[in-house]
Amino acid sequence: MGLTADSGQCKREFFSDMTIEARFQLDKGSFSLDVELSIPAEGVTSLLGPSGCGKTTVLRIIAGLEKCHNGYLKVGDEVWQDRDQFVLPHQRSLGYVFQESSLFEHLNVHDNVAYGVKRVPGKKRKFSLDKTIELTGIGHLLERKPTTLSGGERQRVAIARALAVSPGILLMDEPLAALDPAGRQEILPYLETLHDELDIPVIYVSHSPDEVARLADHLVLLEAGRVKATGPIAEMLTRFDLPLAHNDDAEALIEAVVAAHDDEYELTYLDFAGGRFTVARKALAVGRSVRLRIVARDVSLTLEHQSDTSILNIFPAVIDEITPLGKSQLTVRLLVAGVPLLSRITRKSAALLDLKPGKSIYVQAKSVALLS
Amino acid sequence: MFSEADLTALVITLKLAGITTLILLLLGTPLAWWMSRTQWRFKFLLEALVALPLVLPPTVLGFYLLLLLGANGPLGGLLEALGGKSLAFTFSGLVIGSVIYSMPFVIQPLQNAFEAIGRRPLEVAATLRASPIDRFFTVAVPLARSGFLTAAVLGFAHTLGEFGVVLMIGGNIPGKTQVVSIAIYDHVEGLEYENAHWLSGGLLLLSFLMLVIVYGINRRFRPVQA
Numbered sequence: 067m068g069l070t071a072d073s074g075q076c077k078r079e080f081f082s083d084m085t086i087e088a089r090f091q092l093d094k095g096s097f098s099l100d101v102e103l104s105i106p107a108e109g110v111t112s113l114l115g116p117s118g119c120g121k122t123t124v125l126r127i128i129a130g131l132e133k134c135h136n137g138y139l140k141v142g143d144e145v146w147q148d149r150d151q152f153v154l155p156h157q158r159s160l161g162y163v164f165q166e167s168s169l170f171e172h173l174n175v176h177d178n179v180a181y182g183v184k185r186v187p188g189k190k191r192k193f194s195l196d197k198t199i200e201l202t203g204i205g206h207l208l209e210r211k212p213t214t215l216s217g218g219e220r221q222r223v224a225i226a227r228a229l230a231v232s233p234g235i236l237l238m239d240e241p242l243a244a245l246d247p248a249g250r251q252e253i254l255p256y257l258e259t260l261h262d263e264l265d266i267p268v269i270y271v272s273h274s275p276d277e278v279a280r281l282a283d284h285l286v287l288l289e290a291g292r293v294k295a296t297g298p299i300a301e302m303l304t305r306f307d308l309p310l311a312h313n314d315d316a317e318a319l320i321e322a323v324v325a326a327h328d329d330e331y332e333l334t335y336l337d338f339a340g341g342r343f344t345v346a347r348k349a350l351a352v353g354r355s356v357r358l359r360i361v362a363r364d365v366s367l368t369l370e371h372q373s374d375t376s377i378l379n380i381f382p383a384v385i386d387e388i389t390p391l392g393k394s395q396l397t398v399r400l401l402v403a404g405v406p407l408l409s410r411i412t413r414k415s416a417a418l419l420d421l422k423p424g425k426s427i428y429v430q431a432k433s434v435a436l437l438s
Numbered sequence: 439m440f441s442e443a444d445l446t447a448l449v450i451t452l453k454l455a456g457i458t459t460l461i462l463l464l465l466g467t468p469l470a471w472w473m474s475r476t477q478w479r480f481k482f483l484l485e486a487l488v489a490l491p492l493v494l495p496p497t498v499l500g501f502y503l504l505l506l507l508g509a510n511g512p513l514g515g516l517l518e519a520l521g522g523k524s525l526a527f528t529f530s531g532l533v534i535g536s537v538i539y540s541m542p543f544v545i546q547p548l549q550n551a552f553e554a555i556g557r558r559p560l561e562v563a564a565t566l567r568a569s570p571i572d573r574f575f576t577v578a579v580p581l582a583r584s585g586f587l588t589a590a591v592l593g594f595a596h597t598l599g600e601f602g603v604v605l606m607i608g609g610n611i612p613g614k615t616q617v618v619s620i621a622i623y624d625h626v627e628g629l630e631y632e633n634a635h636w637l638s639g640g641l642l643l644l645s646f647l648m649l650v651i652v653y654g655i656n657r658r659f660r661p662v663q664a
Contacts, residue, residue, distance in 0.1 A: 131561050155564040156572075162565035168558045172580040181576075182566030231566060 084108060086235070086267070089138040090127050092291075099123055099134070099291040105284060107142050107235065110261055110268040112278045112299075115288035121271045122165075124288070125237050128269065129162050130155035141235055159190075161228030161266075163238040167220035169212035175223050176208040182231035192232035193264075201263065202226040202256055218249035222256060229264070236260075236268045242277060257281055258437075275310055279303065279319060279359055280437050304399055304406040306389045311397060311408060316362040318407045319437075324354045336436075340402030344378040345434055357437040362397060362408035364432040369419055371428050379431040383407065385423050388416065400429055407431075440636055446613050447621040448640070454529070454617060455597040458536040462544040462593050463586070465537075470548035471574070492542050500606025503535050507607060527609035532617075535603040544593040551585020552578060584656045591652040595645050 084107040092099040099120045105111045113121040126132040128139060130146065130153060139147040141160075146153045161182075169178050183195050199205050202222045212220060221241055228236060241257075242250045254277075261268070261281060272278050278285060278299070285302040287294040287309075295308050300319045303310050310316065320343075322336040327347060336343040336356060343358060350356065371380060383400040391397050396416050398409045407429060421427070440448070473481060491499060507514045507525040514524035525531035555578060563573040579586070601619040608615035610624070618637050625634035 129565055131564065154569075155561075156567050156569055160565060162562070164558065164562065166558075168562050170559060170562070170577060170581075172583075181563070181568075185567035185572070227566065 084142050084267075086111075086128075086142075086269075087138065087140040088124075088128065090124065090134050091136060092123065092127070092132075092134040097291060101288070101291070101293050103286060103293060103296070105269075105286065105296070107267045108265075109283035110270050110281050111284040111286060112270045112272055112282035113286050113288055114272055114275065114278050114282075115294075117273055119288040120291040121273075121288050122239055125162075125239050125269060125271050129160055129237055130158055131162075144234075156185075159232075159234035161231055161233035161236045163221075163224050163228045163236070163241045165240045166244050167212075167217075167224035169215075169220055169223055169227075171212055173212075174208070175204060175210050175212070175215070178212065178223055179204075179208075179227045179230050182227060186231050190232060193229075195230055198226045198230045201229070201259065216249065217245045218252035221245060221249070221253055225253075225256065225260070229260070229266075233266060236266050238268060238270045240271055240273065243273075254280060275303075275313060276315075279317060280357075300406065304408050306387055306397070306399060311362075311399070312389075312391065316397060316408050316410070318360050318362070320358045320360065320405055320407075322356055322358055324348075324350045324352050324356060326352060338405060340383075340405050341381045343431075343434055345436060348436055359435040359437055360407060360431050361433070361435075362410040365407060365409035366430045366432065367398065367400075367409055367411060367415075367419065367421070368428045368430060372430070375430065377430045377432060379434060381429050381431075383427060383429045385421055385425045385427060387423055388421060400427075402429065440640075441633060443612055443616075444618075444621055444633060444637055447616050447618050448637070450529070450613075450615070451598060451617040451619075454532055454536055454600075455594045457533055458540055458597045459544070459590055459593040461533070461537050462540060463590060466541070466544045466548055466589070470545050471552055471578070473545075474549050474552035488545050489542050491539050496539060496600070496602025497606055499539060500535065500603040503531070503538070503603065504607050507531050507534065526607055527611060527615060529615060532604060532608045532615055535607050536597045536600055539600055539603045540593045540596045543596045544589040547585045547588040547592065548582065551582035551588075554585075555581045587652055587655060591648050595648050598641060598645060 086103065086105050086107050088101070088103040090099055090101050097118070097120065101120070101124060113124060115121050123132060127134050127137060133152070136149070137147050139145070145151065146158055170181065173181065179199065180195060183191065199208070202225055204219070204222050204226055207215065207219060207223065212223070215223065225241065242253055245253065258281065270281060282299045284297070285299045286296045287302065295302065295305070300321070302308060303316070304318050305311060320338050322338040322343060325335040325337040325342060327334050332347040334345050334348045334350065336345060336358065338358075371382075381402045383402045385398060386401050386406070387399040389397050390413070391410065394413055396411055396413055398411060398416070398421065400407045400409060409429060419427070473484065504526055505511050509515065509518055509524040509526070514526060518524055525534065559577050559581060560573050563577045568576060599619060600617065601623070604615070604617050604620060608617070608620070610616050610620050618641055622634050622637045625631070625637070
């Protein structure tokens with residue numbers, strides 16, 4: 067993804083007043099919502115939680131599609147809702163992508179995308195219709211009626227339509243949930259492109275940790291209508307007081323930069339704060355930021371630096387915390403020069419190696435996935 | 439063939455049906471829209487009232503309208519007091535009667551069509567900067583177009599066949615309030631079967647053609663809403 071941890075931080079300082087402040091309370095009989103949020107108005111913030119936790123409701127309240135009394139909402143320097151005022155949805159500078167693409171069936175693709183553009187005053191249009199169409203790759207579909215499109219195509223049109231109004235913030239409600247795996251694979255690269263190329267804050271509702279790991283910079287965990295935790299994604303994925311690190315496929319994210327390519331072995335070297343990763347060659351420009359995903363199951367621990375191993379990605383680390391998982395396994399949180407990583411090992415291995423917090427060891431990453 | 443009087447009756451009938459349909463579309467659209475959106479808990483009362491002309495004998499409706507619009511009725515009396523004249527036995531009276539008589543045939547298809555749209559397309563339009571009125575005309579109306587077609591044709595065709603209400607409040611005045619259905623009745627009474635055949639056959643063909651058109655077009659959009 068576009069930002070390294072460092073540049074993300076200095077950006078946040080630069081736009082220090084660009085935050086989204088929200089306080090919503092809602093009582094709908096069996097369901098009650100009580101959230102207080104302060105999230106950076108830049109990058110992708112994901113609202114993650116099981117279905118029924120209220121994440122879609124939060125998004126709908128932000129858009130003004132649902133009302134809650136005594137709510138407060140400030141986006142950047144605009145107050146959209148407080149005690150005295152309620153800005154109507156069509157007067158809020160936002161784009162909304164619904165779970166089902168919800169295209170206007172009576173309009174063709176071009177007119178769907180152009181619908182909102184016509185209603186935005188010329189000087190508030192940040193990018194053109196053509197640019198939006200190009201970014202989402204729907205140029206060849208413009209004359210088609212929505213009913214003739216595949217699920218993935220429909221969702222791309224819906225994303226283009228929401229972007230075309232040059233929104234100050236983009237709200238996405240599980241845009242991949244209604245798609246089959248093929249459709250999902252079709253959309254994800256576009257979402258990543260948007261993240262990299264557009265300077266629009268995104269709030270992305272999801273129930274899938276996998277999607278979130280690929281797209282989010284910032285995470286808000288929701289549970290039963292309450293905010294359970296909020297923070298930068300890499301930190302949230304590895305915190306033992308949160309459920310994500312206890313998942314079967316728990317993982318860590320590392321922001322790295324493409325350092326060099328190896329022509330002889332067809333490899334790419336990626337630098338991060340704790341050292342250099344070696345991966346199979348990827349067609350990426352040197353200097354580009356990338357996001358690496360390392361699944362806890364693929365990380366093993368050794369006391370000595372192994373030189374007689376096929377594994378190339380070995381880094382010195384310090385054990386930060388250890389927590390049991392079931393009867394026979396443990397999850398170990400490690401810091402590689404301050405960058406958190408997870409390792410999943412058996413309780414027996416931990417006893418044999420005498421692992422405990424504070425101990426210095428070596429981590430071996432069997433596989434590293436490049437997310438962009 | 440058609441006699442001069444029959445042609446006049448035909449013109450009056452078409453004029454009555456046309457004006458009635460227009461008025462019902464203008465008044466019925468906002469009402470049907472509101473009924474399709476509102477959470478009002480007494481909405482069912484209004485729905486029952488709208489549906490009443492479906493089950494009521496037209497003579498009953500005509501009888502009450504006659505009382506209401508006649509010179510001694512509250513509305514007719516008021517008009518006379520204001521220097522106008524009572525609406526009974528006038529074309530305007532017929533229009534009022536027809537509007538009530540054909541109301542469910544226009545409002546129900548519209549309401550069904552609006553309800554079938556659901557909230558989502560309008561929410562989408564709201565997030566695309568469209569104001570409520572803008573959303574109504576650019577999203578709700580086009581998406582409910584098959585409902586509008588059904589409503590217009592059913593309202594028109596149903597008014598063509600009106601008999602009881604017209605008889606009660608129209609007075610069967612040739613050239614003024616005599617419509618085809620009553621002219622047919624008069625011809626049969628007078629054993630003028632040839633004239634009755636021409637008018638009946640004409641009405642049959644016209645009604646059938648209109649329904650063929652509406653069902654044919656609606657099949658291309660989606661299943662008929664009415």
